[in-house]
Amino acid sequence: MQMGMFQxxxxxxxQRLVDGIFSDGRATVDRLDMVVQAEIxxxxxxxxxxxxxxxxGTYDRQRLCDQINSALAAHGWGATYGTVE
Incomplete structure (x- = not known):
């Protein structure tokens, strides 16, 4: 790990949020579902x-992960909080 980087x-x-929201086999999730589950x-x-x-909007798993990873990268938080797949 680089200096100044920490988990x-x-x-x-x-990742647990994404895994959990798709655990019931659904193909898509909407933003509101994600926000509510994150609050829970x-x-x-x-x-x-x-x-x-x-x-x-509505997201399939890949699009959702791309959006989350993009936001993490923009904040420089990928190494700190982990990316999603």
Whole structure:
């Protein structure tokens, strides 16, 4: 790991959110479902910010992951919180 980079205690929480929301076999999820589930999981404010940055719409898993990873990269938080797939 580079100097100044660390994994937060919440590392992987977004991956668990994505895995959980698609665990019932659904093909798509909408932004509101993601926000509500993130609130239920009581994600830390940084991760809530990432979820709330999702534009309104419906997402398949790949598109959702692309959007989340893009927001993480823009904030420089990928190494801290982990990316999603």
């Amino acid at each position: 937060a205690e919440e590392f992987g929480d977004l 999981l009581d994600l830390v404010p940084d991760l809530m910010e990432i979820v709330e940055l999702l534009p309104p």
